[in-house]
Amino acid sequence: MAIPRTETTSSRGERSVAILFDPEGSWSLAAIEGIAEYAKRHGGWRLLCAPRDSNGKLQLPPGWRGDGIISRFLSHQSRRQHLAYKIPIVDLETLTPGTYNPLIANVVTDDEARADLIVEHLLSLERDKLACFNPPHPQYSQHRVAKVQAKLQQAGHECDLFWKFQDKVWFKHDWESQQNLIRKWLLKLPANTGLFTADGRQGRLVTEWCHFLNLRVPEDLAVLTGDDDALLSAISSPPLSGIVLAAKQHGFEAAALLDQMLDGAAAPRQPIRIQPLHVAVRQSTDILKYDRPEVVQAIRFIRENASRGINVSDVLNQIPISRRSLEQLFLQTIGHTLGHEIRRVRFEKAKTQLANTDMTLERIAASCGYSSASQLCRRFQKMLGETPLSYRKRNS
DSSP, X not given: OOOXXXXXXXXXXXXXXXXXXXXXXXXXXXXXXXXXXXXXXXXXXXEEESOBOTTSOBOOOTTOOOSEEEEOOOSHHHHHHHHTTOSXXXXXXXSOOOSOOTTEEEEEEOHHHHHHHHHHHHXXXXXXXXXXXXXXXXXXXXXXXXXXXXXXXXXXXXXXESOOSOHHHHHHSOHHHHHHHHHHHHHHSOSXXXXXXXXXXXXXXXXXXXXXTTOOTTTTXXXXXXXXXXXXXXXXXXXXXXXXXXXXHHHHHHXXXXXXXXXXXXXXXXXXXXXXXXXXOOTTTOOOOOSOHHHHHHHHHHHHHGGXXXXXXXXXXXXXXXXXXXXXXXXXXXXXXXXXXXXXXXXXHHHHHXXXXXXOHHHHHHHTTOSOHHHHHHHHHHHHSXXXXXXXXXXX
């Protein structure tokens, strides 16, 4: 480890900051983008992003003389190593909160709000059984799982946990034994189960096993992940539903907090909690469990084509049924009209793109099926009472 630096040499506005976490996955990349955006807005920041030693391990280079660190502590040891630099640190994890230290602040996802979204979506699936795939993992505490389990119990539902023993027992198994335990557990789950996993990697592991075991997703097992990784979702079969986190805002707020600490402020005693955005509903939980195939066919067509600017007539052209009959079925089954469903799907896509991309309003409007940016703005005013840009600022 480099020799700890004991004095700050840079002046206000010239910040030398190290980002000490792997830029892997959608969340990490978006968080780094948020840090970089803050640095750009405030000028004079020099970012050292994910430096590594000769063995490929994340490590500050010898002789580095920086002002602050943004990291993700995965162990008490890494926390101690960071503190040895005696400079302000913002930690993006809560695995090792330890004793309060005025040099360490936490910016984290609000797990209470995340659990609310998970439970709400799981219960909306109306499954006969609920389960959680929770193998011990060095990057995720069981705290996230416990939050979901507690909320399900409060709602009168039990949750079957994959792993119920001490973490050290799991890690004593070799890889092949671990996979065999996963296989046996999945086979024991009854049909029509709703399952939650901590992240996209675990979600994809589950869907891969379902493929080998001839379990249908989502018909036999609906799979929801605790975060939304666009790449892992895309390569999963079927694509994974997940909780969309405000990762870019996470990074931006971490940089802002570090900036305050570099100006002499002590770290807050409580973590700064970032609200998750919403559930990205994809095929891994999109069961479309309706008795009438015409309703299922209509919903699938709308979700696949709403962004192309379709209207009710386009839906009716796909389904051999009269408009009046289909509208009645839709109202009885879904609770709203075909036109409402088209508008809802477009609007949800627009909200997601505003929160997670830097696309212009014109591009978002075109990609979501709106005739113009003005039409998109009118829709936001009607639905949320604010402009698309104010929504983006609030959620990105």
